[in-house]
Amino acid sequence: MADLIAPHGGLTEPVCLTVGAAEIDAFKAEAEKLPKVPVSAADLSSVYRFADGTLSPLTGPMDKATYDLVLNEAHIVNNGKKYAWTIPIAFPVTAELAKTLAKGQKVALTNPAGEVVATLDISDVFEWDKPAYIKGVYQTERTDHPGAAMVLEGDKDKTHLVGGTIKALPQPKNAKFGKYVLTPREVRKLLAETGWEAAVAFQTRNPLHRAHEYALVYGLETLIRQGKNAGAVLNPLIGETKGDDVNAEIRMQTYESLINNREFGDGDSDVELWKKRGESVPDRVKLLGLDIKMFYAGPKEAVMHAIYRQNMGYTNIIIGRKHADVPYADGTNIWGDFDAQEMFGKLSGDLKIQPVKVGFAAYYESMGRVDLTENHKDEKPWSISGKDVRATLQKGDMVDPRIMRPSTSTILAAAMKK
Numbered sequence: 001m002a003d004l005i006a007p008h009g010g011l012t013e014p015v016c017l018t019v020g021a022a023e024i025d026a027f028k029a030e031a032e033k034l035p036k037v038p039v040s041a042a043d044l045s046s047v048y049r050f051a052d053g054t055l056s057p058l059t060g061p062m063d064k065a066t067y068d069l070v071l072n073e074a075h076i077v078n079n080g081k082k083y084a085w086t087i088p089i090a091f092p093v094t095a096e097l098a099k100t101l102a103k104g105q106k107v108a109l110t111n112p113a114g115e116v117v118a119t120l121d122i123s124d125v126f127e128w129d130k131p132a133y134i135k136g137v138y139q140t141e142r143t144d145h146p147g148a149a150m151v152l153e154g155d156k157d158k159t160h161l162v163g164g165t166i167k168a169l170p171q172p173k174n175a176k177f178g179k180y181v182l183t184p185r186e187v188r189k190l191l192a193e194t195g196w197e198a199a200v201a202f203q204t205r206n207p208l209h210r211a212h213e214y215a216l217v218y219g220l221e222t223l224i225r226q227g228k229n230a231g232a233v234l235n236p237l238i239g240e241t242k243g244d245d246v247n248a249e250i251r252m253q254t255y256e257s258l259i260n261n262r263e264f265g266d267g268d269s270d271v272e273l274w275k276k277r278g279e280s281v282p283d284r285v286k287l288l289g290l291d292i293k294m295f296y297a298g299p300k301e302a303v304m305h306a307i308y309r310q311n312m313g314y315t316n317i318i319i320g321r322k323h324a325d326v327p328y329a330d331g332t333n334i335w336g337d338f339d340a341q342e343m344f345g346k347l348s349g350d351l352k353i354q355p356v357k358v359g360f361a362a363y364y365e366s367m368g369r370v371d372l373t374e375n376h377k378d379e380k381p382w383s384i385s386g387k388d389v390r391a392t393l394q395k396g397d398m399v400d401p402r403i404m405r406p407s408t409s410t411i412l413a414a415a416m417k418k
Contacts, residue, residue: 018052203235
């Protein structure tokens with residue numbers, strides 16, 4: 001069956017630079033003889049995503065010209081045409097290591113355990129202008145936020161960047177949730193088998209409140225009301241996140257529970273819409289994970305989240321209020337609530353995937369369900385602060401079911417009490 005959407009960058013199929021099973025031994029033997037370049041746990045996922053095509057049309061970390069083009073003009077050029085790209089990606093190295101590397105050289109990339117994971121044909125080694133990167137990606141010169149901390153603290157000793165072309169070994173599967181993490185080609189095959197003509201992805205890095213969940217339900221219902229045979233995929237990001245985010249293993253348990261218990265949209269969906277169809281929301285929701293790091297870059301990252309999903313084969317992505325958002329250390333906002341949604345109207349290059357824009361949602365007593373805040377201008381929603389939710393769970397107690405499904409509360413409370 002045909003793909004629902006072409007990969008990014010004018011390609012007919014996603015990039016594939018993963019070593020085939022028959023080549024693995026020879027590849028490892030050759031790579032062991034090469035100079036070694038370590039990559040961090042966060043950047044390791046980027047190695048695998050270059051190789052499997054999630055970052056198509058790129059074939060590896062950027063050279064300086066491409067890096068600067070993305071930083072200054074928010075696009076790449078492929079076959080003479082501009083394509084949206086908002087966060088530059090190259091691999092950081094120390095000044096000491098950079099002196100030993102040169103264009104045209106082949107090196108082996110190693111993970112934090114020192115094991116070879118890929119080879120890189122180097123196309124460029126250049127100085128990393130960290131203030132320019134922070135200003136370009138985060139749209140602020142302030143550095144008291146998680147994105148800047150990743151650069152200034154996490155990569156404190158790294159002064160240079162390396163670009164080139166990747167060839168990578170297959171990524172080892174996580175024993176607990178690896179079955180949900182598929183390559184772009186595998187996701188495209190799965191979507192083709194559903195018979196859907198539209199598929200909307202829901203990006204998250206958190207366990208779901210009912211308001212989060214409603215954003216997915218709203219996105220799916222929007223496409224169905226447009227007359228499309230559509231489905232939705234809960235597509236959490238499970239790559240490197242900041243320390244106070246709930247870890248991927250626990251989060252995947254909560255998502256799996258929501259899916260397996262058929263709780264999606266329960267009490268919060270359009271009853272008439274689904275009744276006419278003789279089905280319910282869970283009939284059209286799947287769970288798949290995406291292993292790539294968070295940049296905590298708000299509007300710029302929202303576009304990257306869309307690019308990853310276009311390469312995976314999704315036609316649409318849900319973009320909500322404060323997408324990929326974090327505040328400054330003092331709690332003030334870096335970006336406006338809907339800057340991520342507005343970003344899609346300001347792209348300087350082609351992007352095929354379409355956003356489904358969703359406003360803020362909350363539980364309303366008058367309806368006995370979750371709904372969009374814009375529909376209740378004169379009514380105060382039922383709400384609990386994130387701080388109170390966390391405190392409740394840390395005591396091992398259940399969060400009010402108007403805020404969070406009991407199945408999610410149960411898993412989080414057990415994990416956080418420990």
